[in-house]
Amino acid sequence: KNEVEQSPQNLTAQEGEFITINCSYSVGISALHWLQQHPGGGIVSLFMLSSGKKKHGRLIATINIQEKHSSLHITASHPRDSAVYICAVFSRGSTLGRLYFGRGTQLTVWP
């Protein structure tokens, strides 16, 4: 079982601010997902990464496998970024199979 911790639990920002959400996990993993959950409940995968950094538009995800830590950054935040951001990890040695989820970070961006 892998305990996945996210911080902060809630985050409020003004439009344009730089956002960082952190994720740590207790057991070594092979890869990690950053997910976005919309107010209606739907879940979308933003990134899957196993090392280094990935960038997609204003979103940047980094991971340090040895330190068991990942971060999701949002540059120039916008109200449409308001959502719950969830970190989820695979078990060590596999990128097939179930995910272990964090509790999520509720992000609210005000105009």
Next chain:
Amino acid sequence: EPEVTQTPSHQVTQMGQEVILRCVPISNHLYFYWYRQILGQKVEFLVSFYNNEISEKSEIFDDQFSVERPDGSNFTLKIRSTKLEDSAMYFCAKQGIDYGYTFGSGTRLTVV
């Protein structure tokens, strides 16, 4: 990549009734999953399904639950006798050869 569509989007059922949640369409992917999220809690794993068989299930997935792939495309989760604590958002998900995950749109189940 086509989205994974779940039906119904919302279902209200009486306690003790059977419900079937559907995941459509399903293309040729390696793994299929069901997860659930009780309101205000984190997403929990229920079961994984590979090659038309259950490959892993959680302690939540007891005899009340079953999964099927009845016609090669649909993927269903059945709850035989619903309890109040089964009220949750249920997600199916698929995973392909690129190991990426695609989640369904979710079914909100309310047991009254």
